[in-house]
Amino acid sequence: MRVSKEFKVGLLVVLGLLLLFIGTNFLKGGGIFGKDREFFAEFENSAGLQPSNEVQLNGVRVGQVMAVDLKEDDASKVVVRFTIEKEELLIPNSSEIWLISSDILGTKALDLRIPNDTVPRANVAYYESGDYMTAKTEMSYEDKINEEILPLKKKTEELIASVEGIIVSVNAFWDTSAAYTIDESLYEVRDAIDKFGELANNLSILVANETQQVNVILKDVKTITSNLAANSDSITNIVNNLSSITSDVANSDLDTILYDTKEGLKELNSLLADINSGEGTVGKLLHTDSLHNELLQTNQSVQNLLDDFTANPNKFVHFSIFGRKVKGYQTTPERRNMLDEVLDSLQKGSEIQYKP
Numbered sequence: 001m002r003v004s005k006e007f008k009v010g011l012l013v014v015l016g017l018l019l020l021f022i023g024t025n026f027l028k029g030g031g032i033f034g035k036d037r038e039f040f041a042e043f044e045n046s047a048g049l050q051p052s053n054e055v056q057l058n059g060v061r062v063g064q065v066m067a068v069d070l071k072e073d074d075a076s077k078v079v080v081r082f083t084i085e086k087e088e089l090l091i092p093n094s095s096e097i098w099l100i101s102s103d104i105l106g107t108k109a110l111d112l113r114i115p116n117d118t119v120p121r122a123n124v125a126y127y128e129s130g131d132y133m134t135a136k137t138e139m140s141y142e143d144k145i146n147e148e149i150l151p152l153k154k155k156t157e158e159l160i161a162s163v164e165g166i167i168v169s170v171n172a173f174w175d176t177s178a179a180y181t182i183d184e185s186l187y188e189v190r191d192a193i194d195k196f197g198e199l200a201n202n203l204s205i206l207v208a209n210e211t212q213q214v215n216v217i218l219k220d221v222k223t224i225t226s227n228l229a230a231n232s233d234s235i236t237n238i239v240n241n242l243s244s245i246t247s248d249v250a251n252s253d254l255d256t257i258l259y260d261t262k263e264g265l266k267e268l269n270s271l272l273a274d275i276n277s278g279e280g281t282v283g284k285l286l287h288t289d290s291l292h293n294e295l296l297q298t299n300q301s302v303q304n305l306l307d308d309f310t311a312n313p314n315k316f317v318h319f320s321i322f323g324r325k326v327k328g329y330q331t332t333p334e335r336r337n338m339l340d341e342v343l344d345s346l347q348k349g350s351e352i353q354y355k356p
Contacts, residue, residue, distance in 0.1 A: 036083040041135035049108040100138040
């Protein structure tokens with residue numbers, strides 16, 4: 001079948017018109033093969049928002065602004081019509097649409113913010129095509145900068161005013177008397193600097209004179225450290241011995257020793273208690289007067305015997321020159337000397353005073 005030129009031209013014209021329609025619809029943000037969902041938002045000011053600006057969700061393009069017009073019954077409001085291209089994207093009615101600046105140059109865009117709801121999907125209501133979404137406006141970069149700069153500008157103006165006041169005060173103070181006072185102060189500062197210079201020189205001389213002594217001290221310290229290093233083995237042995245001693249003390253049966261000591265003290269306390277109560281030989285000796293009284297009686301008897309012996313020696317000792325038989329005790333010179341020693345001892349012992 002032969003196709004005429006007119007048919008070919010007509011087909012090209014139809015295809016061109018179709019492509020033109022599709023391209024125009026795409027540039028406007030509409031779907032190519034179907035109609036996208038449309039939503040509306042109401043703002044106080046458009047802030048430069050234009051048709052064909054993006055609608056974003058988490059930084060991803062999901063739609064496009066179709067129109068920006070004044071509200072028919074209230075010219076103080078701006079109504080924005082925009083589309084959402086993704087049909088599978090469900091938008092809960094708690095979502096918000098924000099007018100933001102998408103870059104630092106101030107290009108405007110709409111930012112769809114869907115909250116992370118934990119409510120089951122069966123209980124969530126969603127926006128339908130043609131609904132008005134909750135609209136909010138984010139502060140622009142310019143407003144943020146102005147918010148930061150204005151306080152700084154105010155403080156700078158106050159600082160400049162304070163500096164101007166200080167300069168005026170200095171100019172008022174800077175007269176002849178003030179200049180003279182400042183000159184005197186400068187002279188005093190110069191004298192102080194000279195004195196500090198002399199002090200530094202004296203300090204340098206002192207350091208130079210004491211350098212030798214410092215060197216000697218450093219040598220002694222070096223010698224001490226060398227001796228410590230040379231005797232490190234001995235020091236280590238001493239430390240080990242101390243450690244061994246402390247270990248032996250720690251490992252010794254201190255509980256048994258303390259227990260035995262405690263029992264010994266108990267027995268000693270019991271013995272002392274018996275003595276204090278007068279029990280036993282030692283207790284009776286300390287708490288009764290019988291031994292003392294008997295010693296006094298014995299002493300008195302010995303004293304009486306000595307007195308009798310001194311007064312009547314013939315009664316106890318008899319001597320015979322002619323060898324006749326003599327009654328009584330017969331003695332010899334050796335026995336007499338022994339008896340004299342006993343009597344002297346008894347005589348000295350009789351002078352002792354006994355006390356209970």
